[in-house]
Amino acid sequence: MRASRLLSTLLLLQTRGRLTAQQIADELEVSVRTVYRDIEALSASGVPVYADRGPAGGYQLVDGYRTTLTGLTTDEAAALFLAGSGATAGHLGLGPTLEAAQLKLLAAMPLEQRTTAARIQERVHVDAPGWFRDPEAPPHLDAVAGAVWDQRPLRVTYRKWDRTRVERTIEPFGLVLKGTAWYVVARGRERVNAYRISRIDAVDVLDGCFERPAGFDLRGYWTEWSDRLQRTLYRGGDATVLVGPRAASMWWMLGPVAERALRDTAGPPDADGWVRVVLPIESFEHARVDLGRFGPDVEVLEPAELRDLMRRSAEETLRRYA
Incomplete structure (x- = not known):
């Protein structure tokens, strides 16, 4: 266990340069005191590691030193x-x-x-895209990726969720593949945001280079942005619905939020197998479309406005097929 940790410490210093004891401890999930002991052990074994004092200090290897350890388990x-x-x-x-x-x-x-x-x-074969979904290969992915590698700013024409088009000058920090969709995390208008690359209708690579923020954590930003997006999307409140057995067997079609609601909020089934579920919704219109696909296998109980909307939609469908 300790030998593996010492090797991990050595490889961290080799790949990342100067690191504080706290940074090493956070990365390896150990105490700072353990890091101190490990650094002493590395130094005693002949590894040329030294410490810089002060606020900007930390541990690092002597310039030019690289371990020849290449073994993989x-x-x-x-x-x-x-x-x-x-x-x-x-x-x-x-x-x-x-x-x-x-x-x-x-x-x-x-x-x-x-x-x-x-x-x-x-x-073992990993086929990442979900069923009935083709992986996106946006036409401007190459240009955006090149700008990420070279730290070149971009001027893009971007199609927002409501189909309006805007012009943006952005500084791309990194790429994220979420399921089948590519996103670029970029700074624009003094703040960082995530843009779906398939919504970029035009892109121009600009002259010059931008300065990437020191220590920017792409994975951490994406996690925070995803959580914030989910909270923003489901601002329509909750709907209480009765879900029949046939709808429950296809509930996955509504996505992970609906699946969690079915798993966490469903009460005991009645004699016919129907369960009561509290479902977060984006808006009444989104709920009408999503729940409408289940036809008579789902019944909205409340809010009353959504129940009335579902009834009117069913009446209009009946008139269409009369």
């Missing part, structure tokens, strides 16, 4: 072959590069690890 090697997504790499123009890297990694592995990796490829 069998599980680590297998995980690398599971993590590589051919579709994702292909969208970014890196498909052949990924294949070449995996081939080189295979060739460099000991026989045991090579056998395990080959078994993984034979027996």
Whole structure:
């Protein structure tokens, strides 16, 4: 356990440069006191690590030092072959590069690890997109990705959710693939936001380079932005609905928020198998469309305005088919 942690500490310093004891402790999920002991052990074993004092200080390796430790455990090697997504790499123009890297990694592995990796490829296939959804390959993904790598600002024509088009000058910090949809996290108008790349109708790469914020955490920002988006979307309040057995078997069609509501709020089923569910909704119109697909297998109990909207929609459908 400690040997693995010492190696992790060494690789962190090698790949990230100067780090404080607190940063190392946070990364490895240990105490700062443990980090102090590990640094002493590394230094005693001949690793040239030294400390800088002061507010901007921290631990770092002597310039030019690199460990020659390249060993991977069998599980680590297998995980690398599971993590590589051919579709994702292909969208970014890196498909052949990924294949070449995996081939080189295979060739460099000991026989045991090579056998395990080959078994993984034979027996596990990851098909990330959900059913009946094709992965997005937005026409401007290449240009946006190039600007991310080169830190070049972009002028984009962006189509908002209400179909209005706006002009934006943005500084792209990173790319995120959410399910089948590509997003670019970028700074525009003095704040950072996420833009769905398939809604970019035109893009111009501008001259010059922007300064990327030091320490910007793409993963952390995306988590915060996603949570904020979800809270914003479901501002229509809650609807209380009766869900029949047939609708419950297809409830996944409404997405994870509805699935959680069915799992967490459903009361005991009645004699016919119907359950009462408290469902967060975006708006009455969204709920009308979403719940309307289940026809008579869902009944809205409240609010009264939504129940009345569902009734009128059913009457209009009946007139259409009369």
